[in-house]
Amino acid sequence: MPVSTRSQFIYSSNRQPNSNPNQNQKINPRIDEKDEQCRNPHYGLKEKMKALTFLYEQQKQQAKEPRFSTHPSVDLLSSGRKVENGGKKVKELSEFGNVMKENAVPSSNMTKTCALGENVVEDVKENENVALRRCASERVVGVSGVRKPNGVSSVARKLSMGVQALPVSEFRGGIKDNVEELGGVLGGRGGEGSRILVFVRLRPMGKKEKDSGARCCVRIVNKRDVYLTELGNENDYLRLKRIRGRHFTFDASFPESTTQLEVYSTTTAELVEAVLQGRNGSVFCYGATGAGKTHTMLGSVESPGVMVLAIKDLFNKIRQRSFDGNHVVHLSYLEVYNESVRDLLSPGRPLVLREDKQGIVASGLTQYRAYSTDEVMSLLQQGNRNRTTEPTRANETSSRSHAILQVVVEYHVKDASDNIVNRIGKLSLIDLAGSERALATDQRTLRSLEGANINKSLLALSSCINALVEGKKHIPYRNSKLTQLLKDSLGGACNTVMIANVSPSNLSFGETQNTLHWADRAKEIRTKVCEKNEEILPLPESETDQAKLLLELQKENRELRMQFARQQQKLLAVQAQALAANSSPAPSKVVSHLSPAPSSAQANEKRRTRSSLLSRNCFTPESKRKEADDSVRELRRTMKVLEAEIERMKKNHALQIKLKDDFIRKLSQQLEKRGDKGEETTQVLTRANLRPKEPSHEGELRSPSHRFQSPAPTAKKRSFWDITTANSPSLATLNGRKTRSHVASETTVAPSMLLQPGFARQKQ
Numbered sequence: 140m141p142v143s144t145r146s147q148f149i150y151s152s153n154r155q156p157n158s159n160p161n162q163n164q165k166i167n168p169r170i171d172e173k174d175e176q177c178r179n180p181h182y183g184l185k186e187k188m189k190a191l192t193f194l195y196e197q198q199k200q201q202a203k204e205p206r207f208s209t210h211p212s213v214d215l216l217s218s219g220r221k222v223e224n225g226g227k228k229v230k231e232l233s234e235f236g237n238v239m240k241e242n243a244v245p246s247s248n249m250t251k252t253c254a255l256g257e258n259v260v261e262d263v264k265e266n267e268n269v270a271l272r273r274c275a276s277e278r279v280v281g282v283s284g285v286r287k288p289n290g291v292s293s294v295a296r297k298l299s300m301g302v303q304a305l306p307v308s309e310f311r312g313g314i315k316d317n318v319e320e321l322g323g324v325l326g327g328r329g330g331e332g333s334r335i336l337v338f339v340r341l342r343p344m345g346k347k348e349k350d351s352g353a354r355c356c357v358r359i360v361n362k363r364d365v366y367l368t369e370l371g372n373e374n375d376y377l378r379l380k381r382i383r384g385r386h387f388t389f390d391a392s393f394p395e396s397t398t399q400l401e402v403y404s405t406t407t408a409e410l411v412e413a414v415l416q417g418r419n420g421s422v423f424c425y426g427a428t429g430a431g432k433t434h435t436m437l438g439s440v441e442s443p444g445v446m447v448l449a450i451k452d453l454f455n456k457i458r459q460r461s462f463d464g465n466h467v468v469h470l471s472y473l474e475v476y477n478e479s480v481r482d483l484l485s486p487g488r489p490l491v492l493r494e495d496k497q498g499i500v501a502s503g504l505t506q507y508r509a510y511s512t513d514e515v516m517s518l519l520q521q522g523n524r525n526r527t528t529e530p531t532r533a534n535e536t537s538s539r540s541h542a543i544l545q546v547v548v549e550y551h552v553k554d555a556s557d558n559i560v561n562r563i564g565k566l567s568l569i570d571l572a573g574s575e576r577a578l579a580t581d582q583r584t585l586r587s588l589e590g591a592n593i594n595k596s597l598l599a600l601s602s603c604i605n606a607l608v609e610g611k612k613h614i615p616y617r618n619s620k621l622t623q624l625l626k627d628s629l630g631g632a633c634n635t636v637m638i639a640n641v642s643p644s645n646l647s648f649g650e651t652q653n654t655l656h657w658a659d660r661a662k663e664i665r666t667k668v669c670e671k672n673e674e675i676l677p678l679p680e681s682e683t684d685q686a687k688l689l690l691e692l693q694k695e696n697r698e699l700r701m702q703f704a705r706q707q708q709k710l711l712a713v714q715a716q717a718l719a720a721n722s723s724p725a726p727s728k729v730v731s732h733l734s735p736a737p738s739s740a741q742a743n744e745k746r747r748t749r750s751s752l753l754s755r756n757c758f759t760p761e762s763k764r765k766e767a768d769d770s771v772r773e774l775r776r777t778m779k780v781l782e783a784e785i786e787r788m789k790k791n792h793a794l795q796i797k798l799k800d801d802f803i804r805k806l807s808q809q810l811e812k813r814g815d816k817g818e819e820t821t822q823v824l825t826r827a828n829l830r831p832k833e834p835s836h837e838g839e840l841r842s843p844s845h846r847f848q849s850p851a852p853t854a855k856k857r858s859f860w861d862i863t864t865a866n867s868p869s870l871a872t873l874n875g876r877k878t879r880s881h882v883a884s885e886t887t888v889a890p891s892m893l894l895q896p897g898f899a900r901q902k903q
């Protein structure tokens with residue numbers, strides 16, 4: 140018989156409410172649950188607790204996750220296996236985990252990272268440094284200490300060798316953040332001296348290393364922290380658990396996947412910009428042989444390195460700015476091989492280093508003027524062909540010399556106020572040879588000699604770094620050619636960047652530790668204030684322009700003087716005419732004075748002629764006197780006008796000469812100033828400079844001619860009249876007589892007026 144469910148429920152509820160709860164649940168669980176809720180106040184608490192715990196776990200996981208899951212070093216060092224954990228993807232440090240597993244360290248997602256910390260804590264325990272231990276344990280649990288912002292003290296430095304905690308924000312930072320930060324540091328450079336920026340680049344494991352069973356002992360975290368682990372021997376059971384770890388922090392650290400462009404833009408791009416602003420910059424790669432220095436600096440055709448990218452960037456930037464000035468790029472490329480300096484662009488005899496105002500220079504080094512990137516690339520290739528590289532056991536293309544590429548950028552521009560702005564910036568890109576153990580390379584004589592010299596120069600470099608860090612007065616730059624050449628970069632006014640290259644292989648642990656130690660030390664070096672090498676010259680003219688200007692002024696001055704002299708002559712002539720008219724002597728008398736007494740017949744004849752003339756002209760003594768008076772008056776009037784004209788011209792002339800005097804004085808002062816600065820003076824002004832300085836007469840208007848005076852002291856001083864007549868072609872005679880000076884001028888050829896001895900302008 141079919142039985143309805145409802146009837147069943149009614150039945151069961153009425154008859155046996157709690158006799159079989161399972162059965163009831165099966166019948167109607169919702170109603171049963173409701174019933175249970177009503178009767179049991181703790182119902183569902185367990186579930187609620189479960190949900191809350193899950194939520195809490197989830198949040199905890201979220202808080203921890205960014206520290207590791209987003210970190211690229213994890214990608215690099217791990218095989219990239221992703222595990223789903225509570226809905227979140229967590230990357231596993233499998234490769235590094237394997238390494239740790241090999242060393243019997245518990246391997247879990249989080250503890251792998253902490254494992255090093257734990258081991259560091261062990262080290263700390265050994266040193267009985269409680270404070271350090273607390274700091275380390277804080278790091279292990281993710282509570283970081285505060286890192287010194289700038290100029291880490293020696294205590295902090297010691298800590299950095301062991302554990303140095305970073306703020307959480309820094310853990311989350313990527314290279315981009317670091318670059319922004321570095322931009323600030325570089326931008327701030329040039330203020331009160333700056334420290335050397337130090338970067339570390341980890342290269343990928345080589346095929347040879349993999350084949351020989353090498354394991355990774357370097358791990359980069361947060362694009363900044365470098366963890367170096369000394370991996371114990373698998374058979375060394377005593378040391379199996381005692382893995383020593385060291386932690387270093389740098390301005391940025393590049394994991395093995397970092398591209399050449401990333402390395403360039405983080406380390407060098409800012410320096411290229413600074414060089415265009417007239418500052419000096421240096422980038423050098425440091426590390427053991429085969430660590431990847433040449434790869435970083437030079438690279439290959441497929442992935443060009445810092446040198447090539449810097450040159451390309453430089454020319455791009457110059458092209459963008461070509462509208463606002465004139466850039467000149469010079470290039471030189473040298474190597475230091477076995478303690479001798481060689482020109483890589485035109486090989487020949489070793490070059491001698493000498494120190495001058497600009498610092499240490501290799502005398503005779505070829506400076507190529509480069510116009511384009513392609514040209515620089517071919518020069519670079521040419522230089523590299525000449526560079527000494529040899530295959531060694533450690534590296535098939537081992538550089539056996541230190542190479543320095545120097546790019547000098549000169550910039551000239553006229554600013555708004557017609558001043559000339561000259562700027563010079565220098566960029567040095569240095570690929571050092573690698574430090575090496577004799578056994579690591581070769582024991583053949585030449586290779587070991589090279590190695591010894593490389594090591595010697597690198598030892599000298601480390602001595603200089605030590606002395607600079609300790610603030611010693613004497614820095615032993617002279618101990619090697621390399622340190623002499625790096626003097627500017629390490630202790631001069633220069634923005635310097637060091638890229639320390641390391642190998643990941645545990646077989647190179649010693650070299651890597653050494654490299655990281657010196658890189659860490661170099662962080663403390665502070666270079667001098669890097670100011671702009673810029674000068675602003677107020678005079679736009681070149682020396683030849685100035686000489687031309689002076690000659691023009693001389694010419695104009697001479698013309699003015701001649702004009703003035705002509706006017707004076709005119710005046711004199713008018714005055715003479717006036718005098719002659721005033722005296723009005725009888726023409727007969729004059730005739731009688733000039734000729735012998737005529738005979739009576741001649742006299743009669745003359746009288747007749749004269750009377751006929753007089754009759755013809757109606758010229759009577761009365762009218763003659765009137766006419767003479769009129770002409771005298773007329774002449775006087777003309778004289779007055781002429782005198783006024785002459786006065787006006789005199790004034791004009793004086794004014795013009797004063798202006799020119801001032802201008803010439805300014806010019807000569809500027810040239811003298813330049814002469815003081817060690818520059819050559821122009822030929823024209825050298826004459827003035829040769830003359831002994833005369834006491835200045837204040838307020839007295841001086842002729843510019845004194846600057847061009849001949850040094851002959853015995854020359855006779857000429858009068859104004861001498862000059863005027865000598866230079867006046869129009870008035871050679873006065874009333875038919877030649878003046879003394881005119882006669883004199885005929886016999887001697889006068890030099891240029893402004894160059895004549897003792898010439899002095901008539902005082903006003």
Ligand SMILES: Nc1ncnc2c1ncn2[C@@H]1O[C@H](COP(=O)(O)OP(=O)(O)OP(=O)(O)O)[C@@H](O)[C@H]1O
Binds near residue numbers: 342640
């Ligand atoms: N970041 C990298 N990526 C890929 N390969 C690299 C990297 N760094 C180095 N290598 C490779 O490692 C090898 C050694 O590198 P490199 O010649 O640059 O070393 P080095 O430090 O200049 O050595 P040495 O001091 O002996 O000249 C080269 O074959 C190079 O191609």
